[in-house]
Amino acid sequence: MMDEILYVTRPDMPDLQEYVKYLERIWDSRWLTNNGPIHEAFESALCQYLGVKYLSLYSNATLALISAFKCLELSGEVITTPYSFVATSHALYWNGITPVFGDVDPIFGNLNPSYIERLITDRTSAILPVHVYGNPCPLAEIDSIARKYGLRVVYDAAHSFNVRIGGVPLVNFGDLSILSFHATKVFNTIEGGAIICKDEETKRKLDYFKNFGFENETSIVSPGINAKMNELQAAFGILQLDSIDLNIQKRSQIAQRYREQLKDIKGLRLIPELDHVQHNYSYFPIFVDASGINFNRDDLYEYLKINKVYSRRYFYPLISNIPTYKNLKSSEPQHLIVANSIAEQVLCLPIYSTLGLENVDRISKLIKDRFAGI
Ligand code: T4K
Secondary structure, three states: OOOOOEEOOOOOOOOHHHHHHHHHHHHHHOOOOOOOHHHHHHHHHHHHHHOOOEEEEEOOHHHHHHHHHHHOOOOOEEEEOOOOOOHHHHHHHOOOOEEEEOOEOOOOOOEOHHHOHHHOOOOEEEEEOEOHHHOOOOHHHHHHHHHHHOOEEEEEOOOOOOOEEOOEEHHHOOOEEEEEOOOOOOOOOOOOEEEEEOOHHHHHHHHHHOEOOEOOOOOEOOOOOEOOOOHHHHHHHHHHHHHHHHHHHHHHHHHHHHHHHOOOOOOEEEOOOOOOEEOOOOOEEEEEOHHHOOOOHHHHHHHHHHOOEEOEOOOOOOHHHOOOOOOOHHHOHHHOHHHHHHHHHEEEEOOOOOOOHHHHHHHHHHHHHHHOOO
């Protein structure tokens, strides 16, 4: 039998018959968007599931990030990480804010707090760290720097659906946290996202902002944008909540199997799992250190590809090396040594609830063979 193509991810789908029931409801009501009843039900179900008090649904995480910075009225410079998906810095770009890149830690690839203070100027308004692959940033250090200098903290938590640290939802940290529900994420609403905030007033502001600033039919209280989640997406999301625990459990088994299969390979590094963190297994990154072996990450990427395994280089190229940002002072590679190094080493292996352990074994065998020089 021919091997099937294995993509880095495949979206979880809700039960089709159950979704059709929602579609019938939507057809009958002809209520499609603008805070419809399914949107409202999804928002409260999600708050309850995630253990958060205030959450505003958005049409995707990029618009949510852009809106977060607008709502907090941030400007000037924001300290962020170059090791992320481009949307993180693009959200600043759309706000006319200059990203200032700090280097990352070599284990998790998250913004390293020890570089933040030296990047602060009188134009700095906030810190925008990313919990890369759902691994928590050093929350206490970032919080203490932010307090010391009066900065806001907005976490790009796009990868962190239902990650908890010491039992506390990761999205409860910082002034705001942004989740992504894109098709490629652990939990998806096709496209979608949310902003988690700490008080009712901010929630109201975020709600107005995604709907052009409308408070009611005739009162437009602020500037705004159109970033609303529609009823079809919300219905998709409500149904996804039924299977999310099981899907994360399956991902956990896959991650466990990769760990068993890929341990102790010279030149191959994995990110450790943390005992006090409830992980969501959103990605399975490996890092290829080419110094002691005769091939590099890109060779392994191509080798897997010809064997029908479509891994992805998340996150390469570094944001600081793409044309929009590469001329910034903070983008100079000598300031971003760790980020440049891990961006050259990383490869995200397929992980999704329907992958099947036999496929994990197939991928692992290909990697082990390559490292053994077979
Ligand atoms: N911040 C961070 C840290 C992020 O990682 C992201 C998004 C954002 C912010 C912004 O969130 P959103 O505005 O998107 O809500 C993907 C996603 O498009 C992007 O959402 C995600 N991060 C990023 C890490 O990955 P691509 O360009 O790699 O996706 P694509 O289309 O190549 O898909 C990857 C694989 O997934 C495909 O080879 C097959 C599979 N796939 C994909 C889709 C879309 C499917 O099987 N079905 C599908 O419908 O960016």
